[in-house]
Amino acid sequence: MANVVVIGAQWGDEGKGKITDLLSRSADVVVRYQGGVNAGHTVVVGEQTLKLHLIPSGILYPDTQCIIGSGTVIDPKILLGEVDMLEQLGIPTDHLLISQTAHVTMPYHRLIDAAAEQQRGSHKIGTTGRGIGPTYADKSERTGIRVLDLMDPEGLREQLTWTIAQKNIILDKLYGLPPLDAESVIEEYSGYAERLRPHVVDSSLTIDEAWRKRKNILFEGAQGTLLDLDHGTYPYVTSSNPVAGGACIGAGVGPTIIDRVIGVAKAYTTRVGEGPFPTELHGDVGELLCQRGAEFGTTTGRRRRCGWFDAVIGRYAVRINGIDCLAITKLDVLDDLDEIKVCVAYDIDGERCDHFPSSARSFANCQPIYKSVPGWKQSTSHCRSLDDLPKAALDYLKFLAELMEVPIAIVSLGASRDQTIIVEDPIHGPKRALLYANGEASAQ
Ligand code: GDP
Ligand code: IMO
Ligand code: MG
Numbered sequence: 001m002a003n004v005v006v007i008g009a010q011w012g013d014e015g016k017g018k019i020t021d022l023l024s025r026s027a028d029v030v031v032r033y034q035g036g037v038n039a040g041h042t043v044v045v046g047e048q049t050l051k052l053h054l055i056p057s058g059i060l061y062p063d064t065q066c067i068i069g070s071g072t073v074i075d076p077k078i079l080l081g082e083v084d085m086l087e088q089l090g091i092p093t094d095h096l097l098i099s100q101t102a103h104v105t106m107p108y109h110r111l112i113d114a115a116a117e118q119q120r121g122s123h124k125i126g127t128t129g130r131g132i133g134p135t136y137a138d139k140s141e142r143t144g145i146r147v148l149d150l151m152d153p154e155g156l157r158e159q160l161t162w163t164i165a166q167k168n169i170i171l172d173k174l175y176g177l178p179p180l181d182a183e184s185v186i187e188e189y190s191g192y193a194e195r196l197r198p199h200v201v202d203s204s205l206t207i208d209e210a211w212r213k214r215k216n217i218l219f220e221g222a223q224g225t226l227l228d229l230d231h232g233t234y235p236y237v238t239s240s241n242p243v244a245g246g247a248c249i250g251a252g253v254g255p256t257i258i259d260r261v262i263g264v265a266k267a268y269t270t271r272v273g274e275g276p277f278p279t280e281l282h283g284d285v286g287e288l289l290c291q292r293g294a295e296f297g298t299t300t301g302r303r304r305r306c307g308w309f310d311a312v313i314g315r316y317a318v319r320i321n322g323i324d325c326l327a328i329t330k331l332d333v334l335d336d337l338d339e340i341k342v343c344v345a346y347d348i349d350g351e352r353c354d355h356f357p358s359s360a361r362s363f364a365n366c367q368p369i370y371k372s373v374p375g376w377k378q379s380t381s382h383c384r385s386l387d388d389l390p391k392a393a394l395d396y397l398k399f400l401a402e403l404m405e406v407p408i409a410i411v412s413l414g415a416s417r418d419q420t421i422i423v424e425d426p427i428h429g430p431k432r433a434l435l436y437a438n439g440e441a442s443a444q
Helices: 016-024 076-088 107-123 132-141 153-173 182-199 203-212 246-251 284-292 311-321 360-365 391-404 432-437
Strands: 004-008 029-032 041-045 048-052 065-068 096-099 217-220 260-266 269-271 305-307 325-329 339-348 351-353 367-374 408-412 420-422
Touching (some): 004 016, 016 041, 016 217, 016 260, 016 325, 016 408, 029 203, 029 246, 048 076, 076 182, 107 132, 107 153, 153 182, 203 217, 203 246, 217 246, 260 311, 284 305, 311 339, 311 391, 325 391, 339 391, 367 391, 391 408
Parallel strands (some): 004 217, 004 260, 029 065, 029 217, 065 096
Antiparallel strands (some): 041 048, 269 305, 339 351, 408 420
């Protein structure tokens, strides 16, 4: 038995959906622990491409319990659309469970998200416009609607009548928007409640029952480390905690049940939305990565900004999450390049900096210090073992592992399940702490 957390080690879209789907083969329970429909996780199976926003990427395995945990925020309309999409494809969803304490994204959250972004002008965050920030803000302000509130028609009416009256003042006075009609919102959400009801559980209890039976539990992160509310590039972050520590709070489990943390990172870097990005490429190479990597947002269709691999944020992600091993994705996207650069440190106002600076201003001033390595100039998408890889590709992977001081357990060379090299057992391989104990990583 092993309970693992899968997290994004960069700014999201690292390929968590593919890796979670792969690892779900040996999981009994998969839990999404934070975020909402801002996430877009792609799972490709044969000819079928599934884009999942809230439903855990383990859903394709009918014997795996899939749980949307209490740390998530749920947009019922989009969630039910996802359920319908899967059912139409013949993929059962009766093993989907929803935490009763997750918060619900309401129409006013989406309106406020869009209007606030517009008002921020040049200071905008570049959110997905899915109402995520305002839903989490209401949670912190203790005015949110939870799934269990949706399940209580009388209580919901009372709560929504009051809340919508308050939100209408904000919509009008702050944003000049027309008011919402409380009755129609109550009617709409009462309808969603009845469809969701059979899936709603006390998910912490369900997970604990699985743990007591020594089941394998996989915690699926959304977004990425640099988008974390506490540890990311604040204020250009999301409003939840994608880092591994977020799994405990968002699933309702103690840290002692987590055995391993697997970090997912692209062989280069992308970012959607605003905010500093030291290794961003604006010229031909950036365009090549965007086209070859099909770097357009799964949720919003926005073009993702592309750049070289940044080992400073990689090392930071290893530290903040306690990553035991890495899954490096999209290596194939680099196939055509003559030369590949990796940022090994930053230059901030003439001083070398080896660590991620917390201040947004300092981060915006970081100039990457690059090390160049030769490209391999041949296709890798057919490779199924390390021996199949060109030497330069193997050297590139070794270089990344050395810089981040953690082993690479998985290499992904295409979107489908079989385009994968399992270098070592990602679930039962050595733990990071052991690498230090054995002197295989430096204790700097
Ligand atoms: P997530 O949000 O971390 O799950 O990632 P997304 O699904 O938003 O974006 C990753 C994209 O890359 C998806 O379109 C995947 O199908 C695709 N993908 C995943 N792994 C690979 C890979 O190794 N090579 C290539 N070319 N595409 C990949
Ligand atoms: P997955 O799970 C990439 C980004 C948005 C914006 C910032 C805040 O697919 O990796 P929000 O709507 O959350 O308030 O937006 O976070 N963002 C993502 N970027 N992948 C995601 O999810 C993201 N979810 C949010 O672009 O910059
Ligand atoms: Mg995504």
